[in-house]
Amino acid sequence: MGEAKRILVIDDEPEVCSLLRKVLERAGYQVHTCGTGEDGLLQLAKQPVDLMVVDKNLPRMHGGEVIVQARKRCPELAVILITAFPEPFSLPPERLDGYLAKPFKSLKHIEEAVAAALEASEAAHRRHVLRDRLNQVVADLKPGNKKRL
Numbered sequence: 001m002g003e004a005k006r007i008l009v010i011d012d013e014p015e016v017c018s019l020l021r022k023v024l025e026r027a028g029y030q031v032h033t034c035g036t037g038e039d040g041l042l043q044l045a046k047q048p049v050d051l052m053v054v055d056k057n058l059p060r061m062h063g064g065e066v067i068v069q070a071r072k073r074c075p076e077l078a079v080i081l082i083t084a085f086p087e088p089f090s091l092p093p094e095r096l097d098g099y100l101a102k103p104f105k106s107l108k109h110i111e112e113a114v115a116a117a118l119e120a121s122e123a124a125h126r127r128h129v130l131r132d133r134l135n136q137v138v139a140d141l142k143p144g145n146k147k148r149l
Contacts, residue, residue: 004028004029004030005029005030005050005051005118006029006030006031006032006047006048006049006050006051007024007029007030007031007032007049007050007051007052007053007114008031008032008033008034008040008043008044008049008051008052008053009021009024009031009032009033009034009052009053009054010033010034010035010036010037010039010040010052010053010054010055010058010063010066011033011035011053011054011055011058011082012035012036012055012057012058012059013055014035016055016082016102017033017034017035018033019104020033020053020110021033023107023110023111024110024111024114027111027114029114032047032049036058036059036060036061037054037058037060037061037062037063037065037066037069038060038061040052040054040066040070041066041069041070041073044070044073044074045073048074049074049077050077050078050118050121051077051078051079051080051097051114051117051118051121052066052067052070052077052078052079052080053079053080053082053100053114054066054067054070054079054080054081054082055081055082055083056081056082056083056084056085057083057084063081063082063083067079067081067096076121076124076125076128077121078097078117078118078120078121079095079096079097079098079117080096080097080098080099080100080113080114080117081096081098081099081100082099082100082101082102083099083100083101083102084101084102084103097116097117097118097120097121098113098114098116098117098120099113100113
């Protein structure tokens with residue numbers, strides 16, 4: 001079995017951080033929690049993670065801003081947004097890999113959302129790698145390119 005996926009939870013409600021930590025650690029993930037977007041970005045700079053679960057409404061630094069800053073550092077970072085308001089939320093050209101609505105439907109729903117976000121992120125990474133390889137093959141096949149396959 002490989003190394004446990006690392007998850008960073010950023011929420012200003014200690015009860016939410018505690019609940020998510022317990023649920024996700026029980027599911028086999030390594031979890032770190034932070035109460036502010038600034039602390040979350042500092043933690044992300046210290047230790048990269050596979051998934052960030054961030055509350056939309058944080059004090060001082062909005063969850064959307066945290067996501068934009070985190071993606072500048074880690075473009076392939078998977079992100080789940082926690083929101084009590086399920087209205088559409090977009091961060092062009094940012095992508096979200098999932099949502100968790102407060103109050104949470106169930107503990108199982110949290111685990112499923114995290115697993116789906118990690119799977120989607122890994123699939124996107126594989127597509128990116130394949131696209132880069134294909135572009136290199138096409139470049140190598142162009143007339144005038146003396147490189148042989």
